[in-house]
Amino acid sequence: MSGILIVDDSKTSRKLLRELLEDNGFTIIGEAENGEEGYQMYKSLKPDLVTMDITMPRMDGIECLSLIRHADENAKVIMITAAGQREKMVEALKRGAEDFLTKPFDANRVIETVKEVLDMG
Amino acid sequence: MPGGMEDYSIIADKAIMMLSPYMDEKLTIENIGIVEDFSPNPGAWQIIESDSTIVCSLYEESGGLLEAVSNFAGERFEGISERDALDAAAELLNYISGAYAKEMSERGTACELQPPDYGNKLKKFSAVKICRVRLKTGKSKMGISIGVLDI
Ligand SMILES: [Mg+2]
Numbered sequence: 001m002s003g004i005l006i007v008d009d010s011k012t013s014r015k016l017l018r019e020l021l022e023d024n025g026f027t028i029i030g031e032a033e034n035g036e037e038g039y040q041m042y043k044s045l046k047p048d049l050v051t052m053d054i055t056m057p058r059m060d061g062i063e064c065l066s067l068i069r070h071a072d073e074n075a076k077v078i079m080i081t082a083a084g085q086r087e088k089m090v091e092a093l094k095r096g097a098e099d100f101l102t103k104p105f106d107a108n109r110v111i112e113t114v115k116e117v118l119d120m121g
Numbered sequence: 122m123p124g125g126m127e128d129y130s131i132i133a134d135k136a137i138m139m140l141s142p143y144m145d146e147k148l149t150i151e152n153i154g155i156v157e158d159f160s161p162n163p164g165a166w167q168i169i170e171s172d173s174t175i176v177c178s179l180y181e182e183s184g185g186l187l188e189a190v191s192n193f194a195g196e197r198f199e200g201i202s203e204r205d206a207l208d209a210a211a212e213l214l215n216y217i218s219g220a221y222a223k224e225m226s227e228r229g230t231a232c233e234l235q236p237p238d239y240g241n242k243l244k245k246f247s248a249v250k251i252c253r254v255r256l257k258t259g260k261s262k263m264g265i266s267i268g269v270l271d272i
Contacts, residue, residue, distance in 0.1 A: 009236060012194050012209040019195075055215075055236050082219025082234055084226050104139075104216050 003029035007038035008053035035059025039067045054081040069096040129252040129267045135220035136265045143192035147259040156253045159266045165211035167237035174270040185263025207239035247271050
C-alpha cells in the first residue's frame with residue numbers, strides 16, 4: 001500500500017484530491033497547507049508520493065520541491081497548479097518533479113499519473 | 122490590449138464556464154456594468170499579474186455563491202461566511218483565473234497567479250476601472266468583479 005502526502009493551501013482542493021485518491025484505493029497519510037509544513041511532514045512521514053500545489057503562501061511548491069529533492073533524491077513529487085502556469089511547470093520539472101497535473105482535476109488523468117509515478121501503471 | 126475590455130470579457134466568459142456546472146440551469150447574466158468600487162460582500166479575490174495587474178473577485182449577493190461552492194465542494198455549508206465555504210470560493214476562483222491565464226498564454230501573454238484569498242469583506246484595492254457582472258439563477262444571485270489595479 002502506498003502512502004501519499006497532499007500539500008495544498010486550499011482545504012477544498014485537498015479534500016477533492018483526497019476523496020478522488022481514496023475512492024481509487026490510495027491511502028493519504030498526511031495533508032500540509034504550505035511548503036514549510038509540507039517539507040516537515042515529508043521528513044517525518046516519508047511518503048511514497050507527494051502531490052504538491054505550486055501557488056501557496058509562505059513557501060511555494062517549487063521551493064518545497066527543491067528542499068525535498070535535496071533531502072531525498074528519490075522523492076516522487078507530482079506538481080499541481082491552475083491552468084496556464086507553463087513557466088512554473090517547466091521550472092518544477094527542471095527541479096526534479098516527476099509529472100504535473102492541472103486544476104480543475106481530470107479524474108482519469110489524476111489516477112493514471114499517480115499510478116505511473118508509483119510504478120503501478 | 123492588456124487590461125482592457127477584452128480581458129474583462131475573457132475572464133467573465135471563463136467564470137461563467139467554470140460556475141455553470143455548479144449552478145442551476147437557469148443561470149444567466151443579469152447585467153454588466155462599469156462600477157466605482159469592488160463589492161464589500163463576502164467572497165474571494167485573486168491577483169493575476171501580466172502586462173497589467175488584475176484583481177478578480179467572486180462575491181455573494183443572495184445565495185448564488187453559496188449555491189455554487191456547496192455544489193463544487195460537495196458539502197452543505199451553514200452560510201457563505203463559513204471559512205470552508207469561502208475557501209471553496211477561492212479555489213473555484215483559482216480555476217477561473219487559471220482558465221484565463223491559459224487563454225492568455227495561448228495568445229502569447231504569460232500570466233502569474235497569486236494565491237487567492239477570501240474573507241467576509243473584500244480587501245481594499247484601488248482599481249482604475251471595475252467591471253461587474255451580476256449572475257442570477259432561478260433563485261439566487263452572485264457577482265464577479267474584475268478590475269485593473271492602479272499601481
Ligand atoms: Mg494554491
